[in-house]
Amino acid sequence: MSRMLVVERDAARRDGLVSALTNAGFRAKAVSLAEVAGQLASHRVELLLVGDGDLRLLDDLPRNGDEFTVPVLTLIDLGNVSGILASLSAGASGFLSRDSSSEQIVAKVKSLLRSVDPNDSDPHQITILGDGTLTERTYRLARLVEALEAVCDDIRTLQLRYEEEQLQRRKVEQALMESEAFYQSLVETLPMAMFRKDLQGHVTFANRLLCEAFCRPSEEIIGRTDYDFFPRDLAEKYRIDDRRVVETRQNFETTEEFQAQDGERRFTHVVKTPVYDASGNPVGVQGIFSDVTDKERAKIELSQTKTRLQAVLDAATQMSVIATDVNGLIDVFNTGAARMLGYTAEEMIGKQTPAIIHLESEVRKRGEEMSQQFGHSFQGIDVFVEYARRGQHEEREWTYVRKDGSHLTVNLIVTARRDRDGQIEGFLGIATDISARKKAEEAMRKAKEA
Template identity: 25%
Template structure:
């Protein structure tokens, strides 16, 4: 072997300059070893790749330059080449000079003398790391694609520019009743579907290829020659090569046949329900008319009968008839309103109305009921509430009457307070509604200012259990089954109120605590009417007037104080008759007599009339005006009012 090595060195030395020039021109690394594995020559590319000089590697073998396991592998390959006398081609992992793994493609060829004796090895190799990495990534992507196509329950396909199938998912093959997905390759839609469906599919695919844009989430009807039609949700996209050129289409679709059938059944059921609801509404409207006609006659006759001479027993009977007829009429109206709302046949007006009139009339309607239970019915309207608004005053009054009526019904002692304030707009309650928020109606200008008002009805009644609070807003529902037996009612009033507030684009909420009371409030937007009531000039002239407010209810005292302060008066508050008389004495002594005295009609120990009588007796020279307040319309007491010089009642 040593002799062979010397011969190779001499031969190589004679041709070195020529061989060096040729070898350095090669784009691959080239190395020559003798039969002992010692390096005799390396070209420029090899030295650059290894980051070494020729002098540092000459006469060194693999064990001098590589880790033992790599060196042993290289030597073994060399031995195979020298024994067989044939070239060896391989792709191997190696370590670069910076320690990172690289992949090289290697060619080892035996060097022979004139007698065909192997005297050395020529090694050529080049870096193929990028190719190997790319091939690994490609195999990984192909594995992912295969996994996807084999397991996804949706139909996926790839087509060429002629709409011939290139590949499909297993689910699509199953849909086509094919054993293997490869069976579809080369076919087109006309081989599978009816010609009409194939033509529509081809038009879609041409559109995708010409525009370069996808057709997304389209519901398609698939017609087959040998089975019933099916439905799918389909997306079709352009299929591009690496350069971006469109070379076909690909798409994904999901079978929605069962969903489509279910939707159709739901539509049919909805149509049937709509027709049934319309029939019900018509029936209720007709029945309501038929019942209200004789009911109005009964009410009218009972009113006439009440004006005739009746015995006490007959008058009680007549009152019972009238009350029963009124209850039945209210029930009919509630059922009719609920039916109209359910059928979307109830429309709101948009007309100018007086804010205070609507609120006060709602309270007056129920004042007698409050008085019968010795309840204070209080109302507080903030000064910044506009005097005139645009909307449906009848429906607003209906909601207020319902809430106030419920508060009175479920309150045994204490008071019912109605609070009205301006408020910030509520969060977009109807944000998901695609229709306009609130279309302009007849009589309403498009540029009118809109304000949100908050109406709050609070009571000191029995309250509602926490787990029942939301259910009371549902139709035919009350907090407790015993409630109907004890207090009566259909459970429709609050449901109708909530639906009316919804129609007004507002929001109705309830807060309650058992044993302490309940608060219902609703907020809704109102356009402000173009014309507003101007402030009373006489009221401005009364600014600074000293007024004494006498009321045993602290909430009512506070409300009256706020009202008079807004008007510019100077109020003094007392809680009963004795304190009131003492305050009058003190004021007269201080030469600052009261100019107005406001009396609550119903107070314990000393009511308003008794206080007025004592005031007139003890202060006959006082010129203060007296005003008597009552939450209910009491029997006629005009003679007593004149006798006590009470200016207003």
């Protein structure tokens, strides 16, 4: 049985080589660099496998002329062309890639152990050009051909890898172009003006709507700053906003009022976000803004309308006006209600329902009456608003309970509040204090009975 020595620094690869050779029927032993000489002197060794980390061993092996006394097979990286040629020049019988499979290694070993080709017995003088220096080394023809074939294979592998990388690069470039085209299409079709600025405040991008808003082509916007388009105090504010976005790395959103070039007062809704480079460092600010003048004017008009309505309600000091949302939570409590009941608007709006100003027994009794009338149970806010839900209004006498616990009789009218689409958005109750009238009626009744 052939005895072989394996010299390899990598423990996993060394154990794998020994195992593969042993399984193939060879006597293989792993040895260190220092143990090789002793093993060669004391045993008949048929083959020596040397890893590329221990190629200096070749300088110390015993020779018979130009040949080693023991065939040597080196395991070397195919990309290490100089190492391959050096090992063959030193007298190695062959080489294999370090990444060769167990089957390839066993096949190569068997090939080397067979008789050497007699046509390959003569050395040939070859001159190799490397780094501008001519070096003469002696190779056996078969080994040189083998080395050159391996180098050619490696070059072909590299060529295929290069072509694959080029293909992948073209795919990435195509995807990038498509992504940029999509982004460009997106920002140009958004119904909002969009811009980008660098850290110094220079505009680096402006979409079509921004150009239209500035009444200038992009060539007259790119590269300029806010100071070229706005009054200095406004430009300073915009720069402060930009720096805040970059320093905090948080979005900034606001609605701003400005005076257009035609002198009209207008409003814009602005959102600014930080822009980052591939390393995650902020490199500028991106912003979008849209004209919200109509919306802001509507809000102002609504606020003014509410103010006028509140003034009307507050002027009605002799009647209580209380409004609720659909769930019964009070959202309007006028001055008349405050004077009548002793509560403030702050105590009632958004915190209470009308139940707080009603007698529980009276509400329960009315609920029982309605249950008999409509065939299902009524309680809470439903007792007051059922007719309003049905498109009617209800006028009834109720007993109100003041904050101090005293009672008064009121005439209460309840109607529904509807939005523009006719959907109920709440309820309105208008109450008049009829306590004095009720007392007068009671006095007249008693007088008639007397």
